[in-house]
Amino acid sequence: MTTDEMTLTPSTTQQFHQNNGLLSIQRQVASLAARLPRDLEPLAYIAYNYAWSWSRTGRRLFASVDPERWLACGENPVRLLHDVSGDKLGAAARNEQLVADAHALLSQLEHHREEDAVPIGDATPSHPIAFLCAEFAIHSSMQIYAGGLGVLAGDILKASSDARFPVVGVGLLYREGYFHQRMDKSGWQHEYWVPLDPERTPAVLVTDPEGSPITVSVPLRGRDVVVQIWRVDVGRVPLFLLDAQRPENSLQDRWVTSQLYVGDKAVRLAQYALLGVGAVRALRVMGLEPSILHLNEGHAALAPLELAQGLRGEGESLESALSRIRNRVVFTTHTPVAAGNEGYSTDEIAEVLGDYPATLGIDISNFLQMGRTNPDMEHEPFVMTPLGIRVAHLSNAVSERHGQVAREMWHPLFPDSSVEDVPIGHVTNGVHLPTWMALPMRQLMDQHLAQGWEQRAADPETWAPLQDIPNAALWEARQQLRTEMFEKLRHKIVTDRLSRNEGKARVSQALTGFQSDKLTVGFARRMAAYKRIQLLVSDPDRFVHLLDQGMQLLVSGKAHPQDDDGKKGVQNLFGLKGDELIGRQLAFLDDYDLAIASHLVSGCDAWINVPRPPLEASGTSGMKVVMNGGLNISILDGWWCEGFDGTNGWSLGADITYDQQVQDERDAQFLYDTFERQVIPLFYDRDASGVPSRWMEMVKRSMLTLIPRFCASRMIADYARLGYAQV
Numbered sequence: 207m208t209t210d211e212m213t214l215t216p217s218t219t220q221q222f223h224q225n226n227g228l229l230s231i232q233r234q235v236a237s238l239a240a241r242l243p244r245d246l247e248p249l250a251y252i253a254y255n256y257a258w259s260w261s262r263t264g265r266r267l268f269a270s271v272d273p274e275r276w277l278a279c280g281e282n283p284v285r286l287l288h289d290v291s292g293d294k295l296g297a298a299a300r301n302e303q304l305v306a307d308a309h310a311l312l313s314q315l316e317h318h319r320e321e322d323a324v325p326i327g328d329a330t331p332s333h334p335i336a337f338l339c340a341e342f343a344i345h346s347s348m349q350i351y352a353g354g355l356g357v358l359a360g361d362i363l364k365a366s367s368d369a370r371f372p373v374v375g376v377g378l379l380y381r382e383g384y385f386h387q388r389m390d391k392s393g394w395q396h397e398y399w400v401p402l403d404p405e406r407t408p409a410v411l412v413t414d415p416e417g418s419p420i421t422v423s424v425p426l427r428g429r430d431v432v433v434q435i436w437r438v439d440v441g442r443v444p445l446f447l448l449d450a451q452r453p454e455n456s457l458q459d460r461w462v463t464s465q466l467y468v469g470d471k472a473v474r475l476a477q478y479a480l481l482g483v484g485a486v487r488a489l490r491v492m493g494l495e496p497s498i499l500h501l502n503e504g505h506a507a508l509a510p511l512e513l514a515q516g517l518r519g520e521g522e523s524l525e526s527a528l529s530r531i532r533n534r535v536v537f538t539t540h541t542p543v544a545a546g547n548e549g550y551s552t553d554e555i556a557e558v559l560g561d562y563p564a565t566l567g568i569d570i571s572n573f574l575q576m577g578r579t580n581p582d583m584e585h586e587p588f589v590m591t592p593l594g595i596r597v598a599h600l601s602n603a604v605s606e607r608h609g610q611v612a613r614e615m616w617h618p619l620f621p622d623s624s625v626e627d628v629p630i631g632h633v634t635n636g637v638h639l640p641t642w643m644a645l646p647m648r649q650l651m652d653q654h655l656a657q658g659w660e661q662r663a664a665d666p667e668t669w670a671p672l673q674d675i676p677n678a679a680l681w682e683a684r685q686q687l688r689t690e691m692f693e694k695l696r697h698k699i700v701t702d703r704l705s706r707n708e709g710k711a712r713v714s715q716a717l718t719g720f721q722s723d724k725l726t727v728g729f730a731r732r733m734a735a736y737k738r739i740q741l742l743v744s745d746p747d748r749f750v751h752l753l754d755q756g757m758q759l760l761v762s763g764k765a766h767p768q769d770d771d772g773k774k775g776v777q778n779l780f781g782l783k784g785d786e787l788i789g790r791q792l793a794f795l796d797d798y799d800l801a802i803a804s805h806l807v808s809g810c811d812a813w814i815n816v817p818r819p820p821l822e823a824s825g826t827s828g829m830k831v832v833m834n835g836g837l838n839i840s841i842l843d844g845w846w847c848e849g850f851d852g853t854n855g856w857s858l859g860a861d862i863t864y865d866q867q868v869q870d871e872r873d874a875q876f877l878y879d880t881f882e883r884q885v886i887p888l889f890y891d892r893d894a895s896g897v898p899s900r901w902m903e904m905v906k907r908s909m910l911t912l913i914p915r916f917c918a919s920r921m922i923a924d925y926a927r928l929g930y931a932q933v
């Protein structure tokens with residue numbers, strides 16, 4: 207289908223497309239700027255676009271306005287500029303360096319925004335690639351994410367902005383976000399929710415020229431739920447967030463966009479319907495007829511039905527319209543276990559979706575068939591993933607290994623194909639380099655790599671000069687990153703212990719332990735049971751021996767509120783209370799989020815990943831570590847099957863043993879052996895000038911071989927080639 211044909215479709219509303227919230231942003235910027243001294247006005251513009259967060263100067267700029275308030279505001283610049291005192295603003299306006307930096311950053315960001323978009327296939331800014339996801343992790347000041355899926359979605363938007371792809375994101379604005387975590391003294395997780403005040407973030411409501419919010423409605427539970435649209439700018443990419451907090455809606459309907467991945471299954475289904483149907487309606491009401499729908503995980507899988515519905519000709523069936531838009535749908539699956547794909551019974555579907563399927567012109571039984579693996583098995587639940595796979599022209603897993611797993615898992619959908627021929631490919635995940643490579647490392651690369659290296663991160667040639675960086679210079683950068691991490695985190699380690707009432711001894715151990723020249727190892731991710739945190743401490747004596755040999759371990763991560771196995775896994779760490787070494791060299795950081803992640807992945811020397819294979823679809827935190835010169839010690843699963851080459855980190859084997867206890871014991875032995883015999887000795891093996899040169903050689907191999915393959919710019923180039931350019 208060509209762009210012209212799409213423009214002619216009756217459902218494309220033209221009246222608002224000139225604006226899409228940009229005017230609302232300009233209005234908010236102007237009102238914030240009016241509160242600031244003239245010389246600081248650029249800060250208001252910068253604050254309303256998250257591009258500052260991956261620029262080189264943005265964070266320093268806002269922090270220097272008022273360092274304490276900056277931290278107190280959770281590094282949220284809109285809040286900072288509202289809350290900072292007049293005195294501090296006056297002083298900042300007299301700070302010539304700050305004013306010059308603000309003007310320089312503003313013109314750099316504006317210049318990038320004004321450049322032309324790079325067309326991909328048929329996609330253009332008014333017929334964009336619409337990237338749909340239930341969560342987006344853009345920055346820790348916008349808590350609408352849970353973990354890896356959201357981080358990936360955020361990184362895709364940022365990399366698309368850098369590459370000037372015509373992408374828009376669509377998600378939900380959760381008024382309470384994801385839960386926060388507080389651990390008690392016994393290591394048991396407690397959850398609490400903090401309201402998110404969108405007015406105090408860079409989100410603005412998309413309004414009509416008179417200033418009233420533009421809304422769409424989505425049929426849910428027999429009612430039309432009214433949805434308003436927030437816009438958050440992520441560089442050049444607008445992220446539209448749907449929100450049911452409207453006075454027209456009942457309290458129950460408003461609740462739909464309150465909490466991410468809430469407990470109640472019917473509410474979750476309502477969220478996913480609101481996202482899938484609402485995304486297409488919201489884009490259309492803004493005059494944006496998507497050229498491509500990219501469904502990041504199954505949640506939004508109703509969107510292609512809604513897209514097809516709008517393009518259905520007179521008397522044309524939905525199936526026929528769906529087949530015409532097939533090459534405009536990309537579906538990415540992230541879940542390598544069947545049980546991870548939530549299923550809904552016929553009653554649940556009927557309760558939540560009501561007569562929506564009927565409005566599409568299909569009867570409910572045909573609709574249900576699209577979500578079943580075996581369409582005619584009437585007791586089978588409706589699952590979004592089979593629906594997504596059926597309607598997309600490209601379905602992809604997120605690593606090569608996960609591709610194999612997904613083809614086996616979904617083979618029953620294609621009974622006439624062999625497993626190898628199941629039409630699910632893979633695009634391996636990557637991470638956004640400017641977000642995840644810490645400033646000191648970027649500055650070191652500036653000195654040694656050719657100009658423009660960040661734009662060419664996916665080209666292996668870019669990284670060739672790494673080999674010539676003196677080990678001492680790279681080591682110095684590593685020392686700086688580790689030291690800065692402890693400067694930032696020590697305070698938190700102490701206050702976490704105080705708030706758990708861990709006792710005076712533990713608190714003072716936190717104050718004097720954690721040396722910034724010791725081998726520091728990280729383990730941080732969602733605490734799902736398959737991530738097997740308990741392996742680290744399964745042999746307490748051997749674990750303490752590792753600490754004795756000079757290792758420190760930092761751990762962080764949340765378990766899903768209903769996942770008691772995940773919570774018990776974490777509790778194993780807190781059981782190890784006896785030894786003083788544990789208090790001085792092992793810390794659990796409460797309430798894992800993007801901010802903690804960025805400290806850990808830049809400061810840690812080594813990163814442990816011990817998932818139960820083959821359950822790690824990809825994993826991305828290890829890629830972030832690579833970008834900062836840390837090394838991976840990982841089970842061969844997910845991305846590490848592609849990344850590990852024998853010289854760039856350590857592998858802990860890949861064998862799958864179906865007796866889980868046997869497998870856990872064996873993998874734990876591997877882990878301890880690797881640390882005792884290889885990791886710790888290599889780190890402390892120093893040359894005459896005190897540099898661990900053999901360790902640094904391995905770091906260079908890791909960066910050289912892995913960054914070009916696991917950066918987000920490589921990933922989005924793959925999506926463009928395999929998924930977006932096929933129209």
Ligand SMILES: *Cc1c(COP(=O)(O)O)cnc(C)c1O
Pocket residue numbers: 352353354355357730731732798799800803804824825826827828830
């Ligand atoms: C990168 C990241 C993740 C994903 O880590 P995995 O290694 O894929 O499990 C989860 N949460 C946060 C906050 C992250 O930054």
